[in-house]
Amino acid sequence: MTNNKNIIIIAEQQNSKIKSISYELLSKGKDIAEKTGADLFAVLLGEQLDNEANELIYYGADKVFLYQHSSFRDFDPQNFKLNIVNLVQEQKPDLLLLGASHLGRSLAPRLAAALQAGLSADCVGIEVDDEGNIIQIRPAFSGSVLAYVKTKTKPVIATLRYKSTQSRKRDTSRKGEVITREAETIPSLITILRKQKSGDINLTEADIIVSGGRGFKKADDLSILAELAKTCGGVIGASRPLVDDGWIGKEHQVGFSGNTVKPKVYIACGISGSSQHLAGMRRSDIIIAINTDPSAPIFKIADYGIVGDLYEIVPNLISEIKGRIL
Amino acid sequence: MLKIIVPIKQVVDLSHIKFDDDGVGTIENTTGGEINPFDLNALEVAVQIKDKLGATINVISMGEQGADSILKDAIARGATEAFLLEDSAFKDSDTLATSYTIASTIRKMGDFDLIVCGEKSVDGDTGQVGPEIAEHLGIPHVAYVSKIEEIGEKLVLVSDMDGEQHTVECSFPILLTVTKNINTPRLPSLRDKLNSRKAKVEIWHSDDLISEANINRFGNAGSPTFVDKITLPSEGGRKGKTFKGSDLETVKELTNELEKDEILKGFSTK
Ligand SMILES: Cc1cc2nc3c(=O)[nH]c(=O)nc-3n(C[C@H](O)[C@H](O)[C@H](O)COP(=O)(O)OP(=O)(O)OC[C@H]3O[C@@H](n4cnc5c(N)ncnc54)[C@H](O)[C@@H]3O)c2cc1C
Ligand SMILES: Nc1ncnc2c1ncn2[C@@H]1O[C@H](COP(=O)(O)O)[C@@H](O)[C@H]1O
Numbered sequence: 001m002t003n004n005k006n007i008i009i010i011a012e013q014q015n016s017k018i019k020s021i022s023y024e025l026l027s028k029g030k031d032i033a034e035k036t037g038a039d040l041f042a043v044l045l046g047e048q049l050d051n052e053a054n055e056l057i058y059y060g061a062d063k064v065f066l067y068q069h070s071s072f073r074d075f076d077p078q079n080f081k082l083n084i085v086n087l088v089q090e091q092k093p094d095l096l097l098l099g100a101s102h103l104g105r106s107l108a109p110r111l112a113a114a115l116q117a118g119l120s121a122d123c124v125g126i127e128v129d130d131e132g133n134i135i136q137i138r139p140a141f142s143g144s145v146l147a148y149v150k151t152k153t154k155p156v157i158a159t160l161r162y163k164s165t166q167s168r169k170r171d172t173s174r175k176g177e178v179i180t181r182e183a184e185t186i187p188s189l190i191t192i193l194r195k196q197k198s199g200d201i202n203l204t205e206a207d208i209i210v211s212g213g214r215g216f217k218k219a220d221d222l223s224i225l226a227e228l229a230k231t232c233g234g235v236i237g238a239s240r241p242l243v244d245d246g247w248i249g250k251e252h253q254v255g256f257s258g259n260t261v262k263p264k265v266y267i268a269c270g271i272s273g274s275s276q277h278l279a280g281m282r283r284s285d286i287i288i289a290i291n292t293d294p295s296a297p298i299f300k301i302a303d304y305g306i307v308g309d310l311y312e313i314v315p316n317l318i319s320e321i322k323g324r325i326l
Numbered sequence: 327m328l329k330i331i332v333p334i335k336q337v338v339d340l341s342h343i344k345f346d347d348d349g350v351g352t353i354e355n356t357t358g359g360e361i362n363p364f365d366l367n368a369l370e371v372a373v374q375i376k377d378k379l380g381a382t383i384n385v386i387s388m389g390e391q392g393a394d395s396i397l398k399d400a401i402a403r404g405a406t407e408a409f410l411l412e413d414s415a416f417k418d419s420d421t422l423a424t425s426y427t428i429a430s431t432i433r434k435m436g437d438f439d440l441i442v443c444g445e446k447s448v449d450g451d452t453g454q455v456g457p458e459i460a461e462h463l464g465i466p467h468v469a470y471v472s473k474i475e476e477i478g479e480k481l482v483l484v485s486d487m488d489g490e491q492h493t494v495e496c497s498f499p500i501l502l503t504v505t506k507n508i509n510t511p512r513l514p515s516l517r518d519k520l521n522s523r524k525a526k527v528e529i530w531h532s533d534d535l536i537s538e539a540n541i542n543r544f545g546n547a548g549s550p551t552f553v554d555k556i557t558l559p560s561e562g563g564r565k566g567k568t569f570k571g572s573d574l575e576t577v578k579e580l581t582n583e584l585e586k587d588e589i590l591k592g593f594s595t596k
């Protein structure tokens with residue numbers, strides 16, 4: 001096997017724990033590696049990761065390149081770039097895959113510019129055609145269309161959205177190699193003074209989201225939405241007008257200018273289904289819509305729709321669900 | 327006085343894409359676009375700094391000739407000088423070629439302190455061009471800036487990073503990509519709008535950049551990626567089962583169905 005058939009994924013960690021996006025990247029990398037016969041490598045930068053690094057092997061990596069340095073605890077675009085560029089020039093991978101996280105979207109363009117390589121951001125799929133070309137599938141125009149992108153040069157660099165693929169099963173019998181590399185650093189030009197959580201809800205990771213829109217007549221009425229969320233074990237989402245009116249925090253907003261979500265179940269209550277809202281939730285596994293207007297666009301992408309008044313339906317739904325799942 | 331640069335993109339909306347029966351689209355005639363809405367936030371950041379500390383604001387757009395209207399719009403909103411990068415050699419640029427061309431332009435302009443980019447463009451949807459410009463220029467960048475706490479000798483910024491907010495300190499020169507939450511862009515006054523019609527837009531072609539750039543890295547030649555095709559996402563596989571009525575009986579019909587399809591199983595009362 002020639003060594004330029006490698007695939008490299010950039011793993012992410014927080015507080016010396018590997019983040020789940022890393023396993024999704026490995027899973028996607030493995031899909032492609034199985035087709036092209038490539039080796040799958042992971043890069044991990046951070047500190048105190050000696051044991052964690054093995055997790056990447058359990059989830060599919062053949063080799064892990066580990067860079068440990070106290071200044072890698074937090075993300076520093078220029079220092080991360082420096083080390084990864086060196087590795088890419090040495091290993092000459094066909095594909096370099098990052099998460100479409102804030103970190104990935106801040107780092108990938110720096111890598112691309114430094115390597116003069118092509119970059120496709122925010123991919124929802126990556127495939128290999130019969131000639132071995134890597135095809136990057138990404139939404140454009142706020143998710144209204146899908147673009148199929150090809151790259152003329154190597155490496156192909158892409159960032160992959162959360163939950164575009166499922167991580168594989170953790171297999172502790174998998175064998176691989178953790179290779180510790182000397183970290184190279186330059187003095188950082190950016191100092192982190194403070195870190196804080198940006199609100200305690202994380203819509204992008206939620207399995208069940210119960211969302212409300214303009215169909216609610218006043219802020220207080222959102223209490224029935226909260227009750228429904230509690231009943232299903234879900235978190236609350238909202239369309240933008242509710243956020244703009246200050247009824248609910250921005251971190252709850254779903255859509256083009258809010259969060260992109262892909263829960264197992266998305267329940268839209270009193271949401272019409274504007275293109276900007278759909279852009280953030282159309283990839284949900286199951287969509288349930290509640291709306292008085294049978295012609296509301298949300299019904300076009302719903303698996304289950306109920307045409308009626310949310311003020312009656314939601315309380316009925318709560319009691320029905322309670323009766324059935326207890 | 328601070329020297330600020332704001333790259334702004336002309337974008338078109340979906341109505342400019344035409345689809346054939348197979349759902350494969352092509353982008354038609356793109357004149358008459360508007361400023362990428364996210365770039366209005368970037369421009370507003372610059373104008374607020376100008377109001378507070380005094381600054382020059384150069385706006386740059388790489389695009390077709392029609393893009394001079396968005397540059398005039400930017401002047402109406404507070405930019406001081408406008409540059410249009412327009413040349414057939416820039417055609418079919420992907421983000422690498424775009425960022426390289428803009429970075430070369432910035433280099434040619436001379437000294438600068440701050441570059442502010444939008445979070446992303448609404449058509450390309452990528453958010454890559456900003457950090458790529460920073461890399462071409464060899465300067466640091468801070469992405470997803472949602473607040474500027476201090477600006478002076480040093481900058482103190484809040485950057486949104488994957489569920490955390492990082493308060494960071496850095497100094498000039500620096501490139502920022504800013505989120506929609508950072509401000510509410512002002513509307514230009516009618517007078518500024520009228521005045522801007524007469525404003526001069528400097529037009530630069532590829533040979534104006536020869537001293538700074540390798541022209542083989544412009545346009546199609548400098549673009550490693552290309553779009554093979556565009557399709558409409560399929561909503562296939564949706565069940566599309568609809569019930570009518572708000573009463574308990576109808577809701578029961580729905581929950582029966584949900585139970586049958588094993589969807590209720592995923593719910594857990596907390
Ligand atoms: C640049 C830009 C970015 C945007 N980003 C976003 C974004 O990120 N997220 C987002 O959501 N929007 C976004 N929008 C706004 C978007 O265009 C829509 O205005 C918004 O999504 C509409 O929200 P809605 O569905 O709650 O309200 P509406 O469109 O007003 O729909 C309310 C629905 O409730 C139904 N209804 C009314 N009463 C009842 C009742 N008693 N029971 C049941 N149903 C009822 C109505 O039939 C209607 O369908 C953006 C807009 C722009 C221009
Ligand atoms: N053609 C262009 N001309 C000027 N600025 C651009 C252009 N394309 C992108 N930008 C800038 O880069 C940012 C990110 O764009 P994108 O990477 O296309 O999502 C935009 O918000 C603009 O600030």
